[in-house]
Amino acid sequence: MQEPEVVNQTAPFSRFEWLIAWRYLRARRADGGVSVMTWISLIGIMLAVAALIITLAVRAGFRAEFVDTILGANAHVTIYNSAALNEGGQPSRVIEDYTERAEAIRQVPGVIRVAPLVKGQVMTNHGQQNAFAQVFGIARDDLAAIPRIANPETADGDLADFDRGIAVGREVARTLGVGLGDTIKLISPNGAKTAFGTSPRVNAYEVTYIFTAGRYDIDNTRIYMPFTEAQSYFNREGVADELEVMVAEPESVRDLTIPLLEAGGDRTMIWTWQDASGGFLRALEIEDNVMFVLMSVLVLVASLNIISGLVMLVKNKGRDIGILRTMGLTEGAVMRVFFICGALVGVIGTIFGVIAGCLFAIYFDQILAIVNGASGGDVWDASVRGIYKLPAKLELSDVLVSVALSLFLSFVVTIFPARRAARMNPVEALRYE
Structure with a gap:
């Protein structure tokens, strides 16, 4: 009795899937690529991630400086009599x-x-x-x-x-x-x-x-x-x-x-530094949360550019998708190819965004000094702001949150055009070829 033929299936995210995705990403528009949209998506994500990191660093630095000036010049607890x-x-x-x-x-x-x-x-x-x-x-x-x-x-x-x-x-x-x-x-x-x-x-x-x-x-x-x-x-x-x-x-x-x-x-009564500054710190915390939400929306908007680029890529590569499907490529493999395309844009944009954001935060004092000098010294008024400088405190947790948010949104928005490519009928794709 003849044994049934065993069909060898490639593992998900095999080497050939990465090679196809990379070739599609770097293809010129004349060859059916969307390099311009790819660059726009990449730069958008990079700027959004950098802006999020800078915002979180400035937020952390302002709070740390404000609290340090309170604790460094005032009583932590004041004891007085009734x-x-x-x-x-x-x-x-x-x-x-x-x-x-x-x-x-x-x-x-x-x-x-x-x-x-x-x-x-x-x-x-x-x-x-x-x-x-x-x-x-x-x-x-x-x-x-x-x-x-x-x-x-x-x-x-x-x-x-x-x-x-x-x-x-x-x-x-x-x-x-x-x-x-x-x-x-x-x-x-x-x-x-x-x-x-x-x-x-x-x-x-x-x-x-x-x-x-x-x-x-x-x-x-x-x-x-x-x-x-x-x-x-x-x-x-x-x-x-x-x-x-x-x-x-x-x-x-x-x-x-x-x-x-x-x-x-x-007769002892106490008044802590948190009682004295609690209202301002709570307002600052609310403002921080609002700023994080707004900057997260900016990252989402930048990630949505990936959808535009992938939709155009799928449309331009319809013939290639049909050929790949007739050659035996499964729907899952096609989906993974285009998912890799979008994910690579998100990953590369995030990496460059982290580098730009961290560098900006590290040299924030020098950058602010240049801006302050160019504007005549009116950018930061201590009599209005309360503290003399606006420091940026780069924290690993803030960087990791920014990276996780960017990658999560980039991967999620990539799924929809990738599924569209996977479900494309090869007969329809090759009908007019």
């Missing part, structure tokens, strides 16, 4: 036992620094120039532990001289027109109490340190004064207004809420 009536019958929030309470809070696991503060608002004056400022009374060692303030690369002066003067933000110094060694007047409406009422207090201080915190609103309003001098100036002898707490993990600061309240005592 209001209570003082001896004069007035509501007061001052902390009398700030030394003991600071020591108790310092023992909480995760807390790395606790500093008592005296805070007040003043009017500053130098010559004919005046400006509003917020004064922070703080010890020199505690001020030296604030990263953004004590950075010697961005500051002028020496913190060793802080006890004999004050430290001012760079924008405050610019507004008043002062430099190191100059003297400015601080005017507080809540000065000395006399029989005729409270008279404004006017003291002159030498500028011994000029800092840049990286945030315009901080540099434009903040002044640091030695703690004991601030107690005297703001009538806070023997007390503090609040405690500034720094923690090891700022992003997880809410986990320390209960321990900090327990360590602080009955």
Whole structure:
């Protein structure tokens, strides 16, 4: 009895399928190719992927810079008292036992620094120039532990001289027109109490340190004064207004809420950096999601160009499809040939897009500086944006998301024209040949 003949079938995505697809892609239009549409599709995907990577990098860089300026110049947690009536019958929030309470809070696991503060608002004056400022009374060692303030690369002066003067933000110094060694007047409406009422207090201080915190609103309003001098100036002898707490993990600061309240005592209240900036960060997160969706649509539109190119390719190669089918090529093989055509465009465009996007993100500062110089310096206004620079932070996860999205859309849109080619009737394709 004769055994049935075994038909050998080639494995999917065999070498000949890749060779046919590559030949179709690089064929000239005169030979039935669609090289122009191929180049348009490839360039479109490349630009869309690059734009998506750049957008994600700038988004990540802006958030990182904004959060770093918050955590590097402000308290991660502010400890203050609930209001209570003082001896004069007035509501007061001052902390009398700030030394003991600071020591108790310092023992909480995760807390790395606790500093008592005296805070007040003043009017500053130098010559004919005046400006509003917020004064922070703080010890020199505690001020030296604030990263953004004590950075010697961005500051002028020496913190060793802080006890004999004050430290001012760079924008405050610019507004008043002062430099190191100059003297400015601080005017507080809540000065000395006399029989005729409270008279404004006017003291002159030498500028011994000029800092840049990286945030315009901080540099434009903040002044640091030695703690004991601030107690005297703001009538806070023997007390503090609040405690500034720094923690090891700022992003997880809410986990320390209960321990900090327990360590602080009955009247303790807390205000975290997330409470202060949570609204802006949530708005920034929503904006990030919207931008990602919009840029994803751009990638989809660029991927749709592949359909146009493949539809034209299938139409031009109708005779070839008919011949291949009569030679024994299966529908699946034909579909894979044209799927490879579209997929190659998507893959090559994605690769070039990743290279372009990563290079743009890496050299973003230089590119922005060139654009800023060409436009007269109005591209990035710190007084409006809040921070002085717009950094780009390239993250592997963002690049992988961009690559995955581009390849997924490219492969999906390729399936439809590839199926059309596979289902083409070879008799109809060769009828008029």
